[in-house]
Amino acid sequence: MTIDRSLISGSSSSSAKQPKLRRADGSPVRALVVDDENTLTDLLSMALRYEGWEVKTASEGRQAITIAREFRPDVIVLDVMLPDIDGLQVLNRVRSDGHETPVLFLTAKDALDDRIAGLTAGGDDYVTKPFSLEELVARLRGLIRRSTLVVADADDPVVTVGDLELNEDSHEVFRDGEPIELTATEFELLRYLMRNPRRVLSKAQILDRVWSYDFGGKSSVVEIYISYLRKKVDAGRPAMIHTVRGAGYMLKPAL
Incomplete structure (x- = not known):
């Protein structure tokens, strides 16, 4: 598989191996990656599967909504700019279905107002292209740790x-x-x-x-x-x- 390296920056496999995260029932974490750049979704899917996660992808907003309803992901990587409906609309539909799945927005835009728009729409984090693959995975792990998948480290929860x-x-x-x-x-x-x-x-x-x-x-x-x-x-x-x-x-x- 050929990867367009202009989509990422500073990626490296030299970081210390992190413990694999699992769902509360012991099954793999489920991630949905939504982007119309096939090379990017391939790259992210490969990285997240290396984490031990189960991954599905979508290249359009309406397709993402359908998959989210059936797959019930634990985290979503969502591009703001999609061919049919934008990521903000996708997020709104996911939230209206009653799913509070953590969402990390991914976009080529670096404007401050775009970050604010994504987060105030109900997103949980934001990364701009080009991005560090390790940073993106680390942020997703952080979102997962906030969810019910991981038991807190505190003695008294x-x-x-x-x-x-x-x-x-x-x-x-x-x-x-x-x-x-x-x-x-x-x-x-x-x-x-x-x-x-x-x-x-x-x-x-x-x-x-x-x-x-x-x-x-x-x-x-x-x-x-x-x-x-x-x-x-x-x-x-x-x-x-x-x-x-x-x-x-x-x-x-x-x-």
């Missing part, structure tokens, strides 16, 4: 702040005994807040911890996700998530 409870093993969240459904990114953001109760966390700290990189000072994505959390965690209840003007955000037990 249950984090409690006031009447809010988060289980890092099962990825369940409860407020006063009522379940709260969160996306993978919302869960990671809430976990960071709950692991640091009564501590003001800046937008830069949140970007670095939850998304692992910044947005050149444009931090509206944090505001948007804080808003999402408030609607789910604080809706109809005493507020736990607070804005500290000019400083950041803090989570503390409700009075």
Whole structure:
């Protein structure tokens, strides 16, 4: 197979071998790769199968939606620009089907607004072409670790702040005994807040911890996700998530 090396940068097989990830039932992680560049999907498929994952590919948006419904992937690599419908529409359809599968957007565009658009649409990460293959695989592994596939390293997986409870093993969240459904990114953001109760966390700290990189000072994505959390965690209840003007955000037990 001939690979177009202009699609990747700085790829190397010299990194230390990482432990293979598995689903909770012991079966292989399922990944869906969506891109109209056949050489790219071949390259990513080969890399992810080397990780021990089960991989399916799609070259068009509507095809990706069909496969996602049948295959039920654990993570999706999704190109923004597709021949029929764009990646944002694909993500919207996947989310409307009730699937909170972590999604990493892949695109040739490097504009900041495109990154923001992908993440605020419900995506969980973003990589631009050309990209490092090792970095992309590492980010996918990070998304998988946030999901229910991997047991948390913490001795006690249950984090409690006031009447809010988060289980890092099962990825369940409860407020006063009522379940709260969160996306993978919302869960990671809430976990960071709950692991640091009564501590003001800046937008830069949140970007670095939850998304692992910044947005050149444009931090509206944090505001948007804080808003999402408030609607789910604080809706109809005493507020736990607070804005500290000019400083950041803090989570503390409700009075």
